[in-house]
Amino acid sequence: MHAGSASHGALKILLHYPVLNTGGAEHSTLRLMSALVERGCEVHLVLTVGDGSLEPRIDPRVAVHHLRDGIGDLPTRVTGFSDAIRFVRAALGWLRGRVQQAWRSRRFHAMAFDAAIVGLHGTSPAFVCRHVRARRRFVMVRSDAADDPRGRLRANVSGFSSSIDAYVCVSGTVRDSLVARFPQLAPKSVRIYNLLQPERMRAQAADAPDPFILAGDRQGPRVLSVCRLQESQKALLRMVDVHRRLLSDGIAHTWHVLGDGPDRGLLEQAIAAHGVAGSFILHGAVSNPFPWYVHADLVAVLSRYEGLCGVVNEARVLERPVIATRFAGIDEQIESGVNGLIVAQDTDAIVAGMRRLLGDAALRSRLAAGGYPDALMDDGAKIDALLAVMAPPPASSGVDS
Numbered sequence: 001m002h003a004g005s006a007s008h009g010a011l012k013i014l015l016h017y018p019v020l021n022t023g024g025a026e027h028s029t030l031r032l033m034s035a036l037v038e039r040g041c042e043v044h045l046v047l048t049v050g051d052g053s054l055e056p057r058i059d060p061r062v063a064v065h066h067l068r069d070g071i072g073d074l075p076t077r078v079t080g081f082s083d084a085i086r087f088v089r090a091a092l093g094w095l096r097g098r099v100q101q102a103w104r105s106r107r108f109h110a111m112a113f114d115a116a117i118v119g120l121h122g123t124s125p126a127f128v129c130r131h132v133r134a135r136r137r138f139v140m141v142r143s144d145a146a147d148d149p150r151g152r153l154r155a156n157v158s159g160f161s162s163s164i165d166a167y168v169c170v171s172g173t174v175r176d177s178l179v180a181r182f183p184q185l186a187p188k189s190v191r192i193y194n195l196l197q198p199e200r201m202r203a204q205a206a207d208a209p210d211p212f213i214l215a216g217d218r219q220g221p222r223v224l225s226v227c228r229l230q231e232s233q234k235a236l237l238r239m240v241d242v243h244r245r246l247l248s249d250g251i252a253h254t255w256h257v258l259g260d261g262p263d264r265g266l267l268e269q270a271i272a273a274h275g276v277a278g279s280f281i282l283h284g285a286v287s288n289p290f291p292w293y294v295h296a297d298l299v300a301v302l303s304r305y306e307g308l309c310g311v312v313n314e315a316r317v318l319e320r321p322v323i324a325t326r327f328a329g330i331d332e333q334i335e336s337g338v339n340g341l342i343v344a345q346d347t348d349a350i351v352a353g354m355r356r357l358l359g360d361a362a363l364r365s366r367l368a369a370g371g372y373p374d375a376l377m378d379d380g381a382k383i384d385a386l387l388a389v390m391a392p393p394p395a396s397s398g399v400d401s
Contacts, residue, residue, distance in 0.1 A: 011390060012042045012112070016128050017119035020045075020052035022260060022285050023228045024310035025142050027054070028170075029119055031195040034059040035383050044113070046127070048101070053285070067104050067127070068097040105131040115390040121145075121167075122152040125160040136165040136390060141189075143307040144328040145177040149232075157182050166389055170194050171308040171329035192386050194308055195379045198317045201290050205318055208291035212256065215283065221253050221297035221358050224320075226289055226311045229261030235304050235325075236263060238347055240270045242302070243280050245351050251358050253279070255300075258292060260285045293318045298357055298364060302350060303327055313376065316340070321367040323353050332373070339370025 013036060020026050036043050043062045047055075050066035058064060108131045116134035118125045121141045128137055139156070148154060161182075167189045169175035179186045212222050223243075227234045243255045257267075257280070264282070271280050286292065293299065299315040301324040308329040315322045316333070322340035324330050334340035343353040357364055375381075 010040075011036075011114045011387065012044075013390065014044045014046060014108075014113045014116045014128070014132055014134065015119055016046045016048075016117065016123065016132075018047070018123050019049040020047060020054045020058070022053050025120060026052075028142075028194040028310060030054065030057055030059070031197050032386075033062050035195055035197075035379065036387075037061045039383060039387065041387075046108075048123075048127075065104070065107075067101040069100065108132050117168075121156065122148075122150075123156075124152075125156055125164060129160050129163040137163060138390070139164055139167050141167050141169045141174055141178055141307070144174060144305050145181045147305045157185065161185065161188075164188065166190055168192050168386070168389065169307075171332050173328040173330075173332065174307045177328060190385075190389060192389070193376055193382050194310065194313070195382055196313050196317060196377065197379060198377060201314060201317050204288050205290035205294045208288070208294075210295045211291050212254075212295050215256070215281070217254050217256070217281075219252075219254060221361075221364075222295070223253055223255040223298050223300050223354075223358075224258070224292055224296035225255070225300050225302070226258045226292075226314070227261075227301075227303070228259055229257075229264045229267055231263045231266055233303055233305060235302055236267045237270050238350070239300070239302050240267070240274055240276065240280060241347060242350050242354060244274045244276055245347075246354055246358070247276065247279065249351075249355065251355055253297075253358050255280045256292070256296075257282050258284075258286045258289050290314070290318060293320050296320055297361075298323060298354075300354070301325070304345065306330070309333065312340070316372040317377075319368050321357065321364040323350075323357055325350065333376065335370070338367070339372060340367055 015033065017029060033043050033045060037059055044065060045058065045062050046065045046067065048067050050069055105127060111133065113132060113134040116128045116132045116137045118128050118139045121139050125139060145153060165188065167178060167185055169178060169189055169191050170193060172191050175189050175191045178189055225239065229236060231237060246253065267282065271277050293315055299311065299320050299322045301309055301311050301322060303325060304327065306327045306329060312322055312324055312330065312333045316339060322334060324334060324340060324342055325345050326342055330342055334342055336342040341353050341357060343349040
């Protein structure tokens with residue numbers, strides 16, 4: 001147990017997550033569950049939908065429940081007889097999934113938990129608030145609260161905030177954005193950084209062969225981006241444009257992208273349109289990305305928005321230089337010019353920063369050795385803080401319905 005921590009071994013914790021596919025928040029959730037189990041907690045993960053790509057990596061000590069077996073999305077267009085048949089089948093699957101979810105949710109009425117956590121702030125707290133008997137209920141806020149294009153956070157706060165005991169924000173900037181948008185949540189909002197498990201990262205990176213050479217890249221410098229392939233957040237098309245402009249300026253480099261997602265096809269089209277297929281390379285989802293970090297010359301994180309970026313954490317734990325656009329939480333991770341470079345959300349600014357770093361190996365070495373804030377590295381203190389928030393108040397007795 002972490003030095004100075006109190007005993008929370010009796011805590012029974014439920015975490016609700018929609019589907020466990022590849023992504024930074026999902027990896028953070030895996031680390032959190034393992035850490036809670038290590039502290040003696042009984043952890044239950046409730047997934048709305050099963051068969052996510054990361055489910056095999058769930059700690060075997062975690063009890064996993066599925067509310068329904070499939071997503072059951074309805075077609076958006078029906079233009080002919082075959083479409084109509086598919087629509088009817090999908091509609092029946094959708095209805096079956098909803099009935100299945102309603103039935104399986106009932107089992108939790110008979111279970112009692114010390115804490116119930118909604119793993120993503122865009123996920124409705126309805127299940128946790130209406131079906132789970134828990135002393136305390138929480139919502140994880142993982143990105144800037146201003147980025148709410150579909151109004152899900154607004155609806156969730158409006159409908160359920162009176163039943164939520166705390167909003168756990170992954171960075172100070174994320175907390176500030178939440179309070180700025182919903183001032184009434186200030187007393188309930190706390191900042192607790194994501195877990196890193198730095199020793200595990202280093203162990204997974206150690207003694208591995210150079211994956212760039214295995215992929216046929218024996219040149220440099222090598223730029224690495226690790227992200228979910230989603231244009232709206234990760235600015236994939238801008239990334240390709242930056243690469244093309246650097247090549248046009250005579251800045252030789254290769255750009256490698258690890259990850260998959262719904263906009264891979266869109267990204268592939270942009271790569272082909274710019275004629276950079278030989279130097280902008282997609283590797284898909286990789287089970288162990290850490291050797292790639294170790295052998296990269298520069299890690300580029302060019303997202304439009306983040307919360308506390310896991311890729312920046314991973315790059316800095318493994319002492320690699322980072323260039324990042326200015327998004328929520330980055331100032332808590334990077335001191336620009338000391339342990340990385342922060343640039344504006346502007347293509348010209350990104351190109352200028354990349355040109356500077358790719359042309360100066362000594363600067364990259366200095367930034368790589370620039371250290372990382374202690375508050376971000378101390379996983380024990382983070383778990384202590386989270387368990388303290390989840391522990392029932394001293395006067396509490398029984399379990400709320």
